Amino acid sequence: MSKMITYVVTYEHGRWVSRCPGGEVDGVGVASSLSQLERDLAGIHAWAWPEEPPGVEFVFDLPAEAAEVVAEYSREKELAEAHTKRAAELAVKAAKVLTSHWSEPDTARVMGLSKQRVHQLKVSA
Structure with a gap:
């Protein structure tokens, strides 16, 4: 892995939601578990960057x-x-x-x- 892509993750309506504020990935990722969300994003990275997929890093936007x-x-x-x-x-x-x-x-x-x-x-x- 050459680099990491950071996602801001929140828990909304019973689901984990990821957004990529850096703009490397468009759209929103949604999953019922953090493990599934991480696997889904890693899959997207492998597809988008087949030669050297970046890693996944989460920053959690939690209630205070x-x-x-x-x-x-x-x-x-x-x-x-x-x-x-x-x-x-x-x-x-x-x-x-x-x-x-x-x-x-x-x-x-x-x-x-x-x-x-x-x-x-x-x-x-």
Whole structure:
């Protein structure tokens, strides 16, 4: 896929509706599920651009209450992913430091991990 085509998606009268504000695709897509909508649009792309069909990207135009909770969820998910990444980095560092003083089983007990996991952390790059 060389590029993405962005669609603004809304939920109207029991159906998902897509519009292409960039003008690459005319008309409106309608489907009962987002999966079906994405498949339909991918099919249109494959037909319109057989050599290199662009991908499908959705931007959701949600009611204010839903948009607010989705935005909050997205922020928290991003923070959680950052914390998970940092915790993984610290696990490697801790395993290397602790095993330089103690055995892998003792390090595992201190860290609350299995000794196999401590070994994996210790030998990781």
